[in-house]
Amino acid sequence: MCASNQDVVNRSDVVIIAVRPQDRHEALTGLRVDDGKIVVSLMGGVANDDLRRTLATAAPLVRAIPLPAIHERRSVTVTCPSHPVVDALFEPLGGVLPVADEAAFNVFSALTATLTSHYWYLATLTSWATGHGMAPEDADRYVRGLFQGVGRSLSDESRPLDRLAAAHETPNGLNHRIRTTWFDQANSDALRAALDALLADLR
Template sequence: MIIGIIGTGSIARDIVDGLAPEGPTVHLSPRNARIANELARRYPDVHVRADNQSVVDAAPLILLAVRPDNVREALAGLRVPGDRVVISAVAGWSVEALSALLGDGVTVVRSIPLPAVRERRGITAVHPAHPAAEELFDRLGGALVVEEPTTFDALSAATASISSYLHYLDAVAAWIARQGMAADAAESYVRSMFSGISVADQSTSLSELARAHETPGGNNEALRERWFNPQNRAALDDALEHIRRRVAASTSEWAR
């Protein structure tokens, strides 16, 4: 497998780190020279190219991992042969909008790589189905083919919950600290408390896992019923729907 990556940020770094044990050749754009050079020093099969065109020329499979507002600049003037497959990790850019920039014949696949690809346990949503994209992400934890663009937008919106989860942990740690513990000790305790709970076991549903950590009439149940009540759950649903509409709107906007 030979892969070219345009845009060398955190997504590219996680993917390269995850792929390195598999040994594919990776060609990086020089846009973020610090990260690109760091990866090239670390892995003998990773190379930094002079520009984006050199990346396209060197690799049949291209991962586009730039910010949404940098897409036009990154693709401006590129000559992309029709036999290339471009996998986009860019939020908000539809297959149609990217195809209009890349030209006829270039295959475009959207994807949502998650940080866990670095450890080869991230499930990556792809739309539409394509064997090259599925092979790539199967190496990194698994590919989830999504047929409908609206469903893909929902998965994209769901990733917005990551920072809220981390803020939740921070709030719990801050509450402990207010009870008299040093802030760093409280944070270490919360990290330890949640690090032992694995959600990776697919044989147990999330609702079953939650029930397994509750005793009827116990403290976990009491906190959940008091805080994560129907009103708060409805507020979460409303917030996710707001983000889904925002994702859909941005997809339409970048298509103009």
């Protein structure tokens, strides 16, 4: 254990900042970070210019988005700007995707904001089945099994996602019916609009 955040910085070559964005001033103001250190910021929605003003350092600042799957070394971690030391840190943890600028970084950030909606989609399917009298544990087990199969099929990178979808769909069949009646143009446009609004806030 270190006595202070300054003590942590002094003992580190690479400083990882993972406090919540709203805590950053309390955690970072007044810290001295030598120009020879490397700072990795995991804070969502905090631009590097903003962080540089807070830290008042010329050290390289790199933003990164490690995903929960980093626990299993399966996170493709977006970094910006690319830095050999930081990219080498994340490479063995599932791979690294360095992007050219923060505009690109924000697009990937917005994508990460869709994770819990995906879980809620699955929870909604389960609750729909429960509403039709299925035992909750049966509905839960079935929906998990259904989508674990989808998860596995995603490792087939030889086909683009729309082709993967087509491969699971019979024309005019049951999947086609739900996709075209529920995930219709209006639904798709609403999702794009929500992502656009988030992206505008991240800029």
